[in-house]
Amino acid sequence: MPPTPELAPGTDRFHEPCREDCPWCGSRRLRSRLRAPDLLHHRPGSFAVDECRDCAHAFQNPRLSLEGFTLYHRDFYEGRLEDYAERFRATRTGRRRHRAAARALLALPEPESWLDVGTGHAHFPRTAREVFPYTSFDGLDATLRVTRAQAEGHIEEAHCGQLTAPEVLARLRARYDVVTMFHHLEHAPDPRAELRAALAALRPGGHVLIEVPDPGSVFARLLGKWWLPHGQPRHLHLMPLDNLRAELESQGCRILKTDRKTPHLPYDISAALFLALGRLLPKPWLRATVPFVSLAAAVDHALAPLLRRTRFSNAYRIIARKEE
Numbered sequence: 484m485p486p487t488p489e490l491a492p493g494t495d496r497f498h499e500p501c502r503e504d505c506p507w508c509g510s511r512r513l514r515s516r517l518r519a520p521d522l523l524h525h526r527p528g529s530f531a532v533d534e535c536r537d538c539a540h541a542f543q544n545p546r547l548s549l550e551g552f553t554l555y556h557r558d559f560y561e562g563r564l565e566d567y568a569e570r571f572r573a574t575r576t577g578r579r580r581h582r583a584a585a586r587a588l589l590a591l592p593e594p595e596s597w598l599d600v601g602t603g604h605a606h607f608p609r610t611a612r613e614v615f616p617y618t619s620f621d622g623l624d625a626t627l628r629v630t631r632a633q634a635e636g637h638i639e640e641a642h643c644g645q646l647t648a649p650e651v652l653a654r655l656r657a658r659y660d661v662v663t664m665f666h667h668l669e670h671a672p673d674p675r676a677e678l679r680a681a682l683a684a685l686r687p688g689g690h691v692l693i694e695v696p697d698p699g700s701v702f703a704r705l706l707g708k709w710w711l712p713h714g715q716p717r718h719l720h721l722m723p724l725d726n727l728r729a730e731l732e733s734q735g736c737r738i739l740k741t742d743r744k745t746p747h748l749p750y751d752i753s754a755a756l757f758l759a760l761g762r763l764l765p766k767p768w769l770r771a772t773v774p775f776v777s778l779a780a781a782v783d784h785a786l787a788p789l790l791r792r793t794r795f796s797n798a799y800r801i802i803a804r805k806e807e
């Protein structure tokens with residue numbers, strides 16, 4: 484990727500001040516978890532992830548400012564780049580995962596309306612419609628991908644923007660029976676505010692389904708900065724299951740189910756190899772590495788049935804009901 488002129492003088496001005504306390508619990512007992520460059524898009528700069536010793540919340544520190552976040556993701560927002568995880572979601576395995584996530588709600592009353600937050604190309608609504616053919620699916624995303632998904636007929640309504648924006652939330656308040664967030668909260672500057680907005684978009688008795696990376700995964704410790712969900716500079720927060728469950732309960736929700744098995748994404752080894760080769764080798768040589776990445780992907784899939792039953796699982800799911 485060609486260098487970004489705005490980053491040439493340095494990147495410090497695109498960061499907020501460094502925090503000395505945990506943004507989740509307020510503890511000042513922090514430790515350094517890792518430091519990583521932009522391994523996916525290879526833009527200048529280095530990013531630190533700290534972890535709270537008390538609640539285990541991991542977060543980018545210092546965090547990118549809004550200007551810096553927009554700058555680092557400009558090409559992604561304009562639709563010229565797709566990341567490794569987004570390509571994975573469009574595969575057969577990704578569709579199978581989405582179908583399983585939709586089926587996890589079959590025991591509940593059939594929803595009339597459903598909002599998928601951070602929907603991107605609306606891979607999930609497109610698949611979930613096979614399970615819920617009479618449900619109206621809408622999508623929300625910060626990028627124009629959501630409008631293309633609407634034009635292609637994958638969703639009924641497209642909402643472009645941030646869920647926490649007052650003008651967006653005013654349109655969506657109490658409209659939905661189900662709100663889903665698949666690997667969305669880790670991108671949010673304020674995950675708590677994002678959760679409050681998601682619950683505000685629900686009708687009383689509605690359900691929220693959330694999937695996020697598990698910072699307690701053994702792969703996270705073994706692979707360090709090469710673990711894809713560390714995702715610097717895009718991922719701002721990594722929340723342990725207990726933290727997110729307690730937060731939902733504090734906001735008046737009843738936890739119906741937690742699951743570390745089904746949400747596991749079989750890409751840890753292949754994604755780490757993909758990122759490492761992209762960092763270490765000149766671009767003209769990368770095409771020759773495709774067979775090695777493909778072999779690593781085969782290993783990921785072969786090990787998945789075993790790993791998803793252990794703490795190697797790299798993600799978790801929570802289903803909660805907004806109490807009436």
